Amino acid sequence: MASVDQPPSSERPHTRSYSPSFFYRKEETERDQILVNPFRATSAVLFIKGITIWTIWPSILFFTGFATLIILIHKHVKNIALSPVILTVLGTVIGFVVSYRTSSAYERYNDGRKQWSSIILGGRTLARLIWLHCPNAARPVDAAHPPTDDERLNAIIEKKTIINLIEGFGVSLKHYLRGEHGIYYEDLYHLACFLPKYAFPAGHPLERPDLGFTTRPCAPTPSVADSLAEKANSGLRKSEEITTILPKNSHPTVSESQNDTKTTKADSQLPSDQQEIRQRKRHVTAPLNPFEPDQELLPAYNPPQLGFLEVLPFLSVIRSVLKGGMNAAGLRHRRNRKIHDDNVPLEIIWYIDSYIALLQQRKVLDVPTTNALLASILSLSDALTTLERILTTPIPFGYIVHLKLVIWGYLFFLPFQLVAPFGYITIPAVALVSIAFLGFLRVGEEIENPFGYDLNDLDMDHFCHQIIGPELSEITAWAPPDPTQFIFSSANIPLLAHRDVRSGAALAGSGISADELQSMLRTRRRRDGNLSTPSVTQV
Numbered sequence: 001m002a003s004v005d006q007p008p009s010s011e012r013p014h015t016r017s018y019s020p021s022f023f024y025r026k027e028e029t030e031r032d033q034i035l036v037n038p039f040r041a042t043s044a045v046l047f048i049k050g051i052t053i054w055t056i057w058p059s060i061l062f063f064t065g066f067a068t069l070i071i072l073i074h075k076h077v078k079n080i081a082l083s084p085v086i087l088t089v090l091g092t093v094i095g096f097v098v099s100y101r102t103s104s105a106y107e108r109y110n111d112g113r114k115q116w117s118s119i120i121l122g123g124r125t126l127a128r129l130i131w132l133h134c135p136n137a138a139r140p141v142d143a144a145h146p147p148t149d150d151e152r153l154n155a156i157i158e159k160k161t162i163i164n165l166i167e168g169f170g171v172s173l174k175h176y177l178r179g180e181h182g183i184y185y186e187d188l189y190h191l192a193c194f195l196p197k198y199a200f201p202a203g204h205p206l207e208r209p210d211l212g213f214t215t216r217p218c219a220p221t222p223s224v225a226d227s228l229a230e231k232a233n234s235g236l237r238k239s240e241e242i243t244t245i246l247p248k249n250s251h252p253t254v255s256e257s258q259n260d261t262k263t264t265k266a267d268s269q270l271p272s273d274q275q276e277i278r279q280r281k282r283h284v285t286a287p288l289n290p291f292e293p294d295q296e297l298l299p300a301y302n303p304p305q306l307g308f309l310e311v312l313p314f315l316s317v318i319r320s321v322l323k324g325g326m327n328a329a330g331l332r333h334r335r336n337r338k339i340h341d342d343n344v345p346l347e348i349i350w351y352i353d354s355y356i357a358l359l360q361q362r363k364v365l366d367v368p369t370t371n372a373l374l375a376s377i378l379s380l381s382d383a384l385t386t387l388e389r390i391l392t393t394p395i396p397f398g399y400i401v402h403l404k405l406v407i408w409g410y411l412f413f414l415p416f417q418l419v420a421p422f423g424y425i426t427i428p429a430v431a432l433v434s435i436a437f438l439g440f441l442r443v444g445e446e447i448e449n450p451f452g453y454d455l456n457d458l459d460m461d462h463f464c465h466q467i468i469g470p471e472l473s474e475i476t477a478w479a480p481p482d483p484t485q486f487i488f489s490s491a492n493i494p495l496l497a498h499r500d501v502r503s504g505a506a507l508a509g510s511g512i513s514a515d516e517l518q519s520m521l522r523t524r525r526r527r528d529g530n531l532s533t534p535s536v537t538q539v
Helices: 020-024 044-049 053-076 085-133 149-177 224-233 254-261 272-282 314-323 328-337 344-362 367-392 397-448 460-475 483-487 504-508 514-521
Strands: none
Touching: 053 397, 085 149, 085 367, 085 397, 085 460, 149 344, 149 367, 149 460, 344 367
16 A cells, blocks of 8 residues: 555644543543533633634734824824714625625534534434344244344344444544544444445645654546546556545455456457546455554544644745645645545445345345345435535535725724724724624634534534434343334333223233223323213214
């Protein structure tokens, strides 16, 4: 496989040694995302922590200092006041535009939350169908030929593995949306390390450059011209050189090696460069050791460290200009360079679907169950596609640039219009207006991509580790229940609302007929405690 430049272990940020004891850890990782109970008042600490002033203070400090300078010049040097007419007109327009910007960002935030609800629903439904409706058999069975103990054991192992993959889908999707490619994370590795690898292209260009080993080369482009250019410049990588989520020292199985050497009749009609790309995409590798990964595992929650460019965002523009990164060709090259041949959630859907296909081959599923299983898988795939759409379709760049220029220009000329009527009060007035406008812009930027580590982002770790994971574990904790055990138990009083205190078992053994029981059910208790029987109108 192609070697990937990795920093030494001492330089990798936020890495920790892996041990099997991680599976049994119960403590909760401290996170920055805020989960607020809407029916309780927000604490003062949480309120202060959620103020956007902590991220926009450099800009506020700049405009406040500039307003102070204007006041001093106006008072001691020269009258530089401007007419406040433009203040009223432009302020109203900016207010509407900022409101639209914030509402558009919140719509994306809300869409992301809806899709995670769909993932939770689809995972619950799929796990329930697999555990309850898929038989513990590898063949059609009847009373004369029941499944053997080995067949039942293997079927339970299969179902538990696939349900674990449902949890792995949510966890891998969380990392995928954050630009954290691969499976080398403490909450994901043991859920996906046994899977072979297929080169599914990523659906978005995000990455975490601070995570050394997660950086991947560009995925193969479908363009023949680009493929020929790549081959002429650096040569196409061989199939065994693909950078995958699997280890560098893993080896393909015998069947996989045979698949790599075969070329179908349809492939033989393709150009040689496309044949080589297709063979690369077919290449799969052997499973990994779940207890001895070849790389250190990153924490499940690993936010990037903030640098000067995040605290002082205007410095990034200066750096980009100095490095020549503001031209269109440079931006396009950087975007393409960050696309990875790595889409773990899509691969997990692939393997879950292959299990349903295996059950169909065994002929152990009826048509309604098969349709329900496929519909649940489709809901997971649809949620993945929608989340990719949200992630790769930001607010138009020209709109954002123009809005920022207008707001910064408005705040720049604001002191000139307030200096005459307000005097020294202009300084706090400009600070407050800056907090209002820049704060709304910052909130819109945060919730526009709600999948990161910002304070207002979706708490995807909560969805994965507090909702999906525990629920799937509880589903598989017990064998499918026998309804007769609780229906005909002594604790079940089915006719209690009809003033009959006999249990289900007592009713079944009382000797009453079905018609008599149905007549008893027509008698119901009214609000005053008396019994009433609904009248039947003859037509």
